[in-house]
Amino acid sequence: MLVVHHPDQALHDPEHVFRMGRFLPQPDRAERYRVFLAQSRKHASGVVEAPLCGLAPIHAIHDEDYVDFFRNVWDRWSAIPDAGPQVIPSVHPTHRMRRKPKDLLGELGWYSNSTSCPIGPGSYQAALASASSALHAAELLLDRGGPVYALCRPPGHHAYRDLMSGVCFFNNAAIAAHRLASKLGRVAIVDIDVHHGNGTQDIFWSRGDVLFASLHVDPDFGPPYYAGHADETGEGAGKGLTLNKPMAIGTGDRDYLAALDETLGAVGAFGPAAIVISAGLDASATDPVQTFKLSNECFAEIARRVTGLGLPTLIVQEGGYLNDNLAACLGAFLRGFQD
Numbered sequence: 001m002l003v004v005h006h007p008d009q010a011l012h013d014p015e016h017v018f019r020m021g022r023f024l025p026q027p028d029r030a031e032r033y034r035v036f037l038a039q040s041r042k043h044a045s046g047v048v049e050a051p052l053c054g055l056a057p058i059h060a061i062h063d064e065d066y067v068d069f070f071r072n073v074w075d076r077w078s079a080i081p082d083a084g085p086q087v088i089p090s091v092h093p094t095h096r097m098r099r100k101p102k103d104l105l106g107e108l109g110w111y112s113n114s115t116s117c118p119i120g121p122g123s124y125q126a127a128l129a130s131a132s133s134a135l136h137a138a139e140l141l142l143d144r145g146g147p148v149y150a151l152c153r154p155p156g157h158h159a160y161r162d163l164m165s166g167v168c169f170f171n172n173a174a175i176a177a178h179r180l181a182s183k184l185g186r187v188a189i190v191d192i193d194v195h196h197g198n199g200t201q202d203i204f205w206s207r208g209d210v211l212f213a214s215l216h217v218d219p220d221f222g223p224p225y226y227a228g229h230a231d232e233t234g235e236g237a238g239k240g241l242t243l244n245k246p247m248a249i250g251t252g253d254r255d256y257l258a259a260l261d262e263t264l265g266a267v268g269a270f271g272p273a274a275i276v277i278s279a280g281l282d283a284s285a286t287d288p289v290q291t292f293k294l295s296n297e298c299f300a301e302i303a304r305r306v307t308g309l310g311l312p313t314l315i316v317q318e319g320g321y322l323n324d325n326l327a328a329c330l331g332a333f334l335r336g337f338q339d
């Protein structure tokens with residue numbers, strides 16, 4: 001298995017998010033990059049440092065004004081005399097608010113939907129390195145076959161075309177899937193992160209060439225809220241190509257694998273030429289988010305069942321947060337692709 005990464009991913013390391021009325025440690029620490037790299041090396045036939053990509057593949061998925069805002073926000077923020085040590089919004093447009101203002105705080109709220117995307121001096125460079133890793137992994141999959149593991153941090157699946165969301169800035173899986181689809185035709189994305197891939201769903205909502213399937217905690221009871229219900233199925237050319245499997249808090253291996261089998265059946269029926277796995281590890285029983293109860297063996301079994309589709313497979317790292325089992329969980333998952 002090829003492993004693709006870029007060291008600039010560790011440049012993003014803000015300390016806090018604001019949640020439940022207090023500042024809490026930011027879950028997507030730079031240390032995750034080092035844990036994932038050390039573990040994935042053990043399963044690698046080769047480790048590749050991705051070249052940093054230009055803006056064209058980013059603009060294929062994200063609006064140019066959003067990308068420009070993100071690229072410049074730290075410089076604008078740090079020029080404000082009494083600004084805090086990290087960029088965190090404190091106001092957002094919501095229902096019936098449709099005009100983007102020119103002031104920094106107002107614009108920041110326009111391009112984000114919560115306080116969960118703190119930005120520091122290296123955040124843009126890290127997000128670009130993360131997206132570049134996904135894109136280069138897609139190129140390697142096209143050239144050499146798979147599976148290929150794209151170590152991506154910060155993750156991407158909550159990022160919309162014009163919105164940073166849930167510790168995500170650029171939608172790495174979407175950038176990679178778009179590249180694969182432009183070359184191969186039909187591509188499927190299966191998102192196993194415990195949180196719904198709301199950004200990815202929105203990006204491919206009305207496209208006929210990319211199927212998006214997600215297994216996640218019921219959005220009525222867990223973040224990212226607002227999307228991921230079973231009756232959301234896409235529209236236009238994408239009608240029927242969004243597939244959501246919301247599940248209860250506390251879901252364990254057996255129920256999860258039953259939902260996975262249904263999902264992979266639909267993926268197979270779609271007839272994709274390649275598959276992208278949005279590989280969150282935060283459905284693990286040991287993850288700090290404490291939502292699902294999956295064992296490491298279940299992650300290995302997920303990988304084996306995906307492999308059973310017989311498709312070129314790109315694994316894109318999403319969530320999964322620091323805990324004593326994080327490296328072992330990734331190891332079990334990657335090993336499952338090699339069984």
Ligand SMILES: [Zn+2]
Nearest residue numbers: 193195282319
């Ligand atoms: Zn997650």
